[in-house]
Amino acid sequence: MTMNIILDIDDTLFPSSEFSALARRNALNAMVDMGLSYSYPELNEKLNSIITAKGSNYGRHFDDLCKSLDVRDSSRYVAAAVAAYHDTKASIAPFPKVALALLKLRENGHKLYVATNGASVKQWDKLIRLGLELYFDQVFVSETLGMEKCEEFYNKVIEALGCSAKDCVMVGDREDADIIPAKKAGMLTIRILAGKHKHEPSTADHATEDTGSLFEIVQRL
Amino acid sequence: MTMNIILDIDDTLFPSSEFSALARRNALNAMVDMGLSYSYPELNEKLNSIITAKGSNYGRHFDDLCKSLDVRDSSRYVAAAVAAYHDTKASIAPFPKVALALLKLRENGHKLYVATNGASVKQWDKLIRLGLELYFDQVFVSETLGMEKCEEFYNKVIEALGCSAKDCVMVGDREDADIIPAKKAGMLTIRILAGKHKHEPSTADHATEDTGSLFEIVQRL
Numbered sequence: 001m002t003m004n005i006i007l008d009i010d011d012t013l014f015p016s017s018e019f020s021a022l023a024r025r026n027a028l029n030a031m032v033d034m035g036l037s038y039s040y041p042e043l044n045e046k047l048n049s050i051i052t053a054k055g056s057n058y059g060r061h062f063d064d065l066c067k068s069l070d071v072r073d074s075s076r077y078v079a080a081a082v083a084a085y086h087d088t089k090a091s092i093a094p095f096p097k098v099a100l101a102l103l104k105l106r107e108n109g110h111k112l113y114v115a116t117n118g119a120s121v122k123q124w125d126k127l128i129r130l131g132l133e134l135y136f137d138q139v140f141v142s143e144t145l146g147m148e149k150c151e152e153f154y155n156k157v158i159e160a161l162g163c164s165a166k167d168c169v170m171v172g173d174r175e176d177a178d179i180i181p182a183k184k185a186g187m188l189t190i191r192i193l194a195g196k197h198k199h200e201p202s203t204a205d206h207a208t209e210d211t212g213s214l215f216e217i218v219q220r221l
Numbered sequence: 222m223t224m225n226i227i228l229d230i231d232d233t234l235f236p237s238s239e240f241s242a243l244a245r246r247n248a249l250n251a252m253v254d255m256g257l258s259y260s261y262p263e264l265n266e267k268l269n270s271i272i273t274a275k276g277s278n279y280g281r282h283f284d285d286l287c288k289s290l291d292v293r294d295s296s297r298y299v300a301a302a303v304a305a306y307h308d309t310k311a312s313i314a315p316f317p318k319v320a321l322a323l324l325k326l327r328e329n330g331h332k333l334y335v336a337t338n339g340a341s342v343k344q345w346d347k348l349i350r351l352g353l354e355l356y357f358d359q360v361f362v363s364e365t366l367g368m369e370k371c372e373e374f375y376n377k378v379i380e381a382l383g384c385s386a387k388d389c390v391m392v393g394d395r396e397d398a399d400i401i402p403a404k405k406a407g408m409l410t411i412r413i414l415a416g417k418h419k420h421e422p423s424t425a426d427h428a429t430e431d432t433g434s435l436f437e438i439v440q441r442l
């Protein structure tokens with residue numbers, strides 16, 4: 001039978017944690033290259049405390065980093081960091097064979113959707129950069145729905161799709177945001193074992209390290 | 222003798238007008254590709270009136286474009302436009318042989334500076350994207366000096382360099398911002414005939430279509 005398959009983006013479609021770490025490293029190295037007289041470890045420690053305090057969606061991490069170090073004429077360093085950061089973020093690519101898996105799912109009559117926490121334009125930018133933007137019939141972003149992923153979020157998705165919960169499969173890397181609340185809403189679940197939460201125990205109907213095998217997994221559900 | 226050579230960025234070091242037009246065209250085409258049901262000319266006309274109203278440094282042109290067209294779920298179109306726009310802006314390159322000309326000037330003992338109107342981080346981003354960021358001893362940006370390029374701006378530059386006006390050459394594409402006020406401040410001037418203002422008459426000491434020939438021009442001044 002054909003299903004509504006709902007996918008998370010970060011660490012489900014692509015190695016988000018790895019790219020974020022790389023983007024930060026490239027940004028700080030670009031500041032050092034531009035002549036900032038601090039070492040990478042010093043800058044990294046400062047940056048991490050700024051990210052912890054302000055959150056990862058805050059837009060002025062590198063300005064704050066320069067301020068906290070009393071850097072004069074900081075524009076050159078901020079520009080170098082932001083350019084390197086954006087270039088890395090622009091080069092994201094899906095996990096192996098994900099595009100092929102999505103294509104096979106669609107060709108076999110399944111419908112594909114996205115459910116993701118974050119800012120709407122930012123999450124769309126990721127789908128575009130991944131080259132996956134045309135595979136999905138609808139994209140549900142927490143910013144637009146007015147709530148992060150929780151049981152009610154998934155109930156809203158089911159309502160929007162006009163289907164029954166048992167015709168839905170939620171695919172994601174996080175127990176707290178993807179698996180547990182989607183199960184509560186009555187969906188089937190597939191856990192992607194990737195990223196920072198990789199080693200947390202899975203309560204999903206199926207778990208895999210390989211998003212690229214999704215077509216075969218769905219056929220066996 | 223060695224001189225202090227002060228260069229404008231846009232339409233002096235690189236074809237800024239052409240890249241801006243291309244970035245806008247690529248952004249609007251990306252919106253159409255994403256499924257927005259308007260033609261490129263329709264979108265372009267709306268966008269031009271938004272740019273005229275809000276200025277080119279305003280950050281939300283594509284959001285406003287979607288709003289003015291009553292587009293629902295605009296995030297995908299804004300993300301597509303912004304990604305294409307940034308990718309084009311990230312691919313800017315200098316006019317032919319500019320890097321070589323700057324290198325020869327430095328090797329012959331001349332000092333290089335930048336004087337530019339705009340936002341400081343944005344202008345630094347251009348120097349970095351052009352690969353020219355290490356050639357300049359100091360970069361003077363209107364945002365930081367608190368005024369657009371005018372006679373007083375150039376007097377401040379002369380003061381900062383601790384030199385005499387007659388040891389300075391201002392190089393730029395605009396009579397109003399680069400040539401006339403720099404002459405008033407006592408500098409020599411070289412007009413670059415490029416971009417939107419290319420056909421305006423020149424009052425500079427020298428005029429050229431070729432920034433790449435700057436070394437030879439300076440040697441003859």
